[in-house]
């Protein structure tokens with residue numbers, strides 16, 4: 001079953017843009033534009049609220065978005081994204097190579113079979129597949145949350161490595177580093193956001209187990225703020241690289 005974002009559609013944008021310096025956002029959007037040079041049509045896989053589609057639309061590309069969540073796509077519609085299809089990325093309802101480009105941001109960590117999804121995106125795309133890849137160094141309540149839920153008997157049964165994992169397995173044809181910066185993280189505010197269930201890694205955890213994890217996270221991290229290094233890349237693959245992946249079983 002797909003991970004539904006219906007529950008956070010109303011607050012999604014407010015939770016996702018915070019913390020990224022404006023100059024990094026600007027470089028990121030410019031880099032996406034450059035990677036899509038020569039493209040007319042772009043498929044946004046897991047378009048969500050249209051965060052990136054809005055910009056690509058504005059830049060003159062013809063964007064088609066797919067998502068399993070109608071509530072998320074309703075937000076995209078408010079941003080004047082008109083071509084929206086409710087579809088599962090495992091079974092894209094499009095002909096081979098019908099899109100020039102495709103974009104995947106924060107979606108691969110959610111799907112049941114990421115190799116299949118990547119193959120599908122490769123099948124329907126002719127020129128370039130673009131992703132945003134984030135990496136952090138230092139305090140990561142998300143990683144610790146995952147370790148603790150496993151320790152308490154609730155391991156996550158998905159790939160969960162997202163586009164960063166794909167970038168490690170299949171070296172992209174193009175890599176643009178658009179951000180490398182240090183940020184001060186409010187430790188307890190970030191932990192509490194798991195308590196408010198804003199991250200999909202907590203959605204299938206029973207309330208009492210979630211409570212225990214939150215308590216452990218707070219007690220293990222007494223500091224108020226910590227510094228964290230963030231890097232952001234925009235990467236592009238030739239769709240042929242992703243059409244027939246042969247991946248080692250351990251990362252599936």
Ligand SMILES: C[S@@+](CC[C@H](N)C(=O)[O-])C[C@H]1O[C@@H](n2cnc3c(N)ncnc32)[C@H](O)[C@@H]1O
Pocket residue numbers: 002003004005006016045046047048049050051052066067068069072087088089090104105106107110111112
């Ligand atoms: C974290 S949001 C990212 C949205 C957007 N790409 C962004 O960066 O703002 C992930 C989106 O993927 C969608 N999604 C999850 N599983 C999916 C699937 N199997 N097929 C299509 N969309 C899916 C969710 O409904 C959600 O809107």
